[in-house]
Amino acid sequence: MILLVDDNLQNLKVLGNMLQETGYHLLFAKNGIQALEAVKHRKPELILLDIMMPDLDGFEVCRQLKQNVQTHDIPIIFLTARAEQEDIIKGFELGAVDYVTKPFNHKELISRVKTHLELKAAREALALKIEELQQANLTKEKLLSIISHDLVNLFNSLMNFSLLLTEPEELSVEQKNKYLLMISQSSNQGYHLLKNLLDWLRNQTGKIKAIPVTVSLKPLVERNIEFLNSLAKNKNITVSSGVDSEATVWADQNMLDTVIRNLLANAIKFTPNSGKVEITSQQQASMMEISVVDTGIGIKPEDIQQIFQGSHYTTIGTGNEKGTGIGLNLCKEFVEKNGGNISVESGVGKGSRFYVHLPLPTQP
Template sequence: MNLESLNSSVILIVDDNPANLDVLSDFLDSAGFEVLVAQDGESALDKVYYAPPDLILLDIMMPGIDGFETCKRLKSDPKTIDIPVIFTSALADTVDKVKGLSIGAVDYITKPFQQEEVLARVRLHLKLHFLTQQLAQQNVLLEERVRERTAELNQALEDLQKAQVQLVQSEKMSSLGQLVAGVAHEINNPVNFIFGNLVHANEYTQNILDILQLYQDKYPDPGAEIQDTIEDFELDFLVEDLPKLLQSMQVGAERIREIVLSLRKFSRIDEAELKPVEIHDGIDTTLMILHNRIKAKSSRPEIEIVKHYGNLPEVECYSGQLNQVFMNLLSNAIDALEDDRDSGRPGRIVVQTSCIGDNQIEISISDTGMGMEESVRSQIFNPFFTTKPIGKGTGMGLAISYSIVADKHNGSLECRSQPGQGTEFVMRIPIRQNVRTSNSPQVQTA
């Protein structure tokens, strides 16, 4: 900002004394300013609203509304609040000066005044006024740039999350296929190896635990490094859980053949293409794989599974991926019932299927758990959103499920839930896919 731009400013002089008006207007006009004049407050307000000036020199003692009231009205209007006002008055009391400044004036010049002083103050407050306007404009531009940058970053984050969901989906299906293929071809060798070595593993483990216990008895105060390692590895938990783990392996080895056969059916490696399948077979196989989580435990009774199967035709789908959706939804239902085991409500999962119209089926999976608030329900399909503790949930299962249903099968996946009333997931997919989608799902979130 330069002096020339300041001198081209518009100044309104308000004074009921014609002599003062003439002197000030001539002096400021000769200094290069565009000058407007008014002899009372009412006419001054009219001029301001008609052609807002850059600065106002305002007398206090005037007929009609005085300068104080005129200033109050200017400062109460958003259109004129930012125009700087300098009082010019013969009232020299401190009380009058404080009053003028308190109602919004930027300065106070006492009459009789020196022309050079008036010019200096006018230029100072014009400069401050223009700098303030420039700062406000810069703030607006900065806020706009921040909003634009934030929007770009949010879009980049959303794109990254979608890409991660796709990668996780591909990796899960690839890993599952490799696992089933390997176990299916080498079933006899692993089973023999496990059965032949579990007895020795139990014996060796117990020997190691006995030695460890002896060390703890003889050296009850280990060094800091050993103590930190014990805490990091949760030694007490390992000692308690390791025998249980080996026992579970013993039980699991006896069921390997049955589970592998079911897992082959669940993953449907040989049916990766879109083809008609029995939906109920996929649900039943998934429930069988989850049997260990459904059966009674010391902390809760067995979860009741209620099936209301409708008369469904074969459905054209990617059966392996659709079975993964069943796995995610049923696992979440089991998690909800386990979290709600102290409420006294019966643990029940209800699976219902039915035909909707000529070319659509509906699959409902509901539980009698604690339900969820709307703030949670509205986000559950978002990638990486989870209500589970750190290390237990990744926030990917439902996002992947939504992608499989909506993008791969042209269907819909909806969650219905209220606190204390359980949760229901309702899936709808076409019986026949009229439009063949690509093998790589495009992820969307609800």
């Protein structure tokens, strides 16, 4: 879409005919005020802008467009009846990319319009590629950080406790049981971390798709509570389920499993010793609400907006548990991939309540 701005109707007609013959879609404005109003409703790919206009000349229109973050990247070609060097320099200083003199030469006009549209498309493609490369670099850095720190620490823990168990004559039964529990906890943490990492990488590369089916919530929740039992037991935390036996949702089962596991693990992580975590369900119109409530330390108001941002936010748990920052980010992305939404209510020292809303199975 190209916006033509000229107070001379004959010029607009000539320009319009030239460009429409080439197949371009056009917008028209008879003065600077109309031009500024037009771009608010529909952003053009290019603007052909007359310099000499009453009330608001082309220079002022260009200045305002370039100062606006929504329109500063639109290429502007000035239309002028004269090729005064001062006018040309002033136009370029204001951000114009080119100028065309009147009377218009058909081939010159079409050539310049085509060139600047192609340059704009090339800049946008380059900017998109740079963004993709930056995201890929962030993903790589995050992956290397997790492998070099979190996974290495987990394997060191497993090897150390396993080594201690190779000398049974020096260990009491109580010590053996303690080390076995620590190995079990480290194994569970390692599995949880690897599962999150693999899901996160697949999601980052677009290789994971939601395949929704009817999922019964109660058995899925109970499996995850059992899986996380050793982590909860280590902090004497009671994890209970109030999920209705008839509760079902329309979602990808693997994604939902990841969401429930991460929400429960997060609640355990930020709940002090002897605390409580409860997961419940409640049908609301066409959605099922799943809530995970804990008696934990809560979240600062200024941190609420950051908790779903993945690699940008991570904190230490009440038992000095470390995290990668991708668990809640996965929850948000997976819930939204399944047509739902996730939110949280919390306050410092008041615990947290996470809400997940997912579609109900379609009735036959």
